[in-house]
Amino acid sequence: MELETKLAILAGAAKYDASCASSGSQSFPGSPDGGFGVRVAAGVCHSWTGDGRCVSLLKVLYSNVCRFDCAYCVNRVSSGIERASFTPDELVDLSSEFYRRNYIEGLFLSSGIFSDPDIVMEKLIAVAKTLRKDRNFNGYIHLKIIPGSGEAMIREAGLWADRLSVNIELPTEKSLTSLAPQKSGKLVFDAMNNVSRVTGEIEEDRGHRLKSAPVYAPAGQSTQLIVGASEEDDRTIIGLSGALYRKYSLRRVYYSAYTPVEGGPAAGLFRNLLIREHRLYQADWLMRLYQFSPDEIVPPETPFLDSALDPKTAWALRHLENFPVEIKNAAYDDLLRVPGIGAKSARRILEVRRSRPLNFDGLKRLGVALKRARYFITLGGSFLDRPENPLRLRRILAGEEDALQLPLFEF
């Protein structure tokens, strides 16, 4: 099979995996001088050059041959798709060539389970290791860990990759049993645990300045959850993500709206899956950066996130007793809870109010989204705006009713 055809098949087969943002890593530590390639700073798997060109990771499967029959996956054994596999040399050449031409900044490599997990893992590692050692590849590498592979493989993978990920895919053992019966939640968690343990051990050695301590997966580990292929509510999903962040120190959980595949779970089990995926990302953000607990974001009485409101605004409306927050003397943590005030604007409020009085226009200049914040704050005891009726407030914030056009007051 022509290499181009393989690439088309195996890049297409990888597109359902969302867990590939190239965040959290600088140049690969220990990379030799004179290696080639640059990477962009954190947070994205695509970047745009000055002339508008998009550069991204080469995101491919090593092979789309798979022994498993996960109902939601186009690569499952019972699917009638065309199959292909790279050799390690082909992938190394392809990645190097694309990188040299600045088509890509790095490589995201996963695979179908075409053989025993260790054998599959060996191939993925061979690609990453050859790129680093023989081709002086300084770019970003994200390797998928195949659940069931041994600790030795997991140790080796992290020596060459920036990021490792083990996909959990479905949020409960019940859904795994029904939709991915050959998969085991235990094997996924064991793999995450191994990554986390090896990371901890190596970090400890490095903390003791042991020269022999290598760098291990400096961009940490992540996972992906498919949303909407199974019936779990958002409370279950966010609860699981919260537990994964705590237990395995995951850098990111990625949420991927289920794309119906032929013979897979019915489309339309949930409507508006893309909005749901977006709300889950916002909820995840609140957990990771704003110290909200899963229970606060999705309490038992409302187990699905509100599709019409961002989760922080929805929380504020459920807890109007915590508002208004007085901008002149509120603590940082209280400012963070105000809809429309982000971490950066909260820090700037603290800085600026030390040296000069603030007014509502000034808050806007500090990055506060007054469109939302105006109903939840006071400045020197004065509201900018506060509809008395919580139902009306909800309608305004959900964009179902025009906000009152009150002038900005000066203080």
Ligand code: SF4
């Ligand atoms: S293990 Fe399941 S999800 Fe992964 S490639 Fe195979 S069928 Fe798809």
